[in-house]
Amino acid sequence: xxxxxxxxxxxxxxxxxxxxxxxxxxxxxxxxxxxxxxxxxxxxxxxxxxxxxxxxxxxxxxxxxxxxxxxxxxxxxxxxxxxxxxxxxxxxxxxxxxxxxxxxxxxxxxxxxxxxxxxxxxxxxxxxxxxxxxxxxxxxxxxxxxxxxxxxxxxxxxxxxxxxxxxxxxxxxxxxxxxxxxxxxxxxxxxxxxxxxx
Numbered sequence: 001x002x003x004x005x006x007x008x009x010x011x012x013x014x015x016x017x018x019x020x021x022x023x024x025x026x027x028x029x030x031x032x033x034x035x036x037x038x039x040x041x042x043x044x045x046x047x048x049x050x051x052x053x054x055x056x057x058x059x060x061x062x063x064x065x066x067x068x069x070x071x072x073x074x075x076x077x078x079x080x081x082x083x084x085x086x087x088x089x090x091x092x093x094x095x096x097x098x099x100x101x102x103x104x105x106x107x108x109x110x111x112x113x114x115x116x117x118x119x120x121x122x123x124x125x126x127x128x129x130x131x132x133x134x135x136x137x138x139x140x141x142x143x144x145x146x147x148x149x150x151x152x153x154x155x156x157x158x159x160x161x162x163x164x165x166x167x168x169x170x171x172x173x174x175x176x177x178x179x180x181x182x183x184x185x186x187x188x189x190x191x192x193x194x195x196x197x198x
Contacts, residue, residue, distance in 0.1 A: 001071065001072070001073050002073070002077055003033075003036065003073050003077055003078070003080065004076070004077040004078045005032060005033050007076075007077075007078045008078070010050075011032050011033070012030040012031065012032050012048055012050075013030065013031055013032075013078050013079060013080060014028060014029075014030060014078075014079045014080070015028070015029050015030060015031045015045075015047065015079075015080040015081075015082055016028055016079065016080065016081050016082065017029065017045060017058075017066060017082050017084055017090070018081060018082070018083050018084070019083070019084070019085070019086060019103055020069040020070070020083040020084055020085050021085070021105070021186065022103055022104055022105040022110070023105065024096075024097060024101060024103050024104075024105075025097065025099070026066070026084070026086060026090040026096075026097045026098065026103070027058075027090050027091065027097065027098040028098070029045075029047035029058070030047055030048055030050065031046075031047055031048055031080060032048045034048070034055060035047050035048045035055055036080075038055060038057070039068055039071075039082075040068070040071075042057070043067060043068045044057050044058070044059065044065045044066065044067065044068065045057070045058050045065075045066035045067075045068055045082055045084050046058070058090070059087065059088075062088065062092075063087065063088065064086065064087050064088030064089055064090065065086075065087045066082075066084035066085070066086055066087070066090070067084055067085040067086075067087065068082065068084055069083045069084055069085055070082070070083045071083075086103065090103075109171075109175070109185055110185065110186075112172070112175060113175055113178075113179065113184060113185060116129055116175055116176055116179050117179060120133045120179065129176060132176060133176075133180065137180050137181070140173070140176055140177050140180050141177060143173050143176075144170070144173045144174055144176075144177050147166065147169045147170040147173050147174075148170055150166045150169070150170075151163070151166040151167050151169075151170045153166075154166045
């Protein structure tokens, strides 16, 4: 990877930081050659801070480091795209991104996973999800089985609305089961991608 640090008079190139998993843009910083080298060596995204007039590793004070996953340079060789795994909020304000966006994939199913994660912490009296978690893994797995059977039954009939509603119930409870087992939908997607690539 060849970066043209001489293109700008200060020797700094813009570095766009994107979440490796969600693809959300987290922040923009600037790197010189030394910052780039430090990032590659440590695996923690490091910038050159113009205000501090020194190298600055994101998270050096907060602990919210950006773990390097991949790096690419644009077609003009003067802007970096860095994909990273953020260990906490990226913005100094405490927001997920420097544009105050929530850092989740735009796909609603990933958002729903976040909701399930939040609701399982609630009181079982106030949340169906929390109540299901309180009954344990066997009950959650049983519920997925029940919803699967109901989906199959509705598939054999001609009521599309009932079939789609049962399908939604099945998918929702499957996401709960994944969570209970300590997994995410992305884990399943990764396996499907690997299979597709073969």
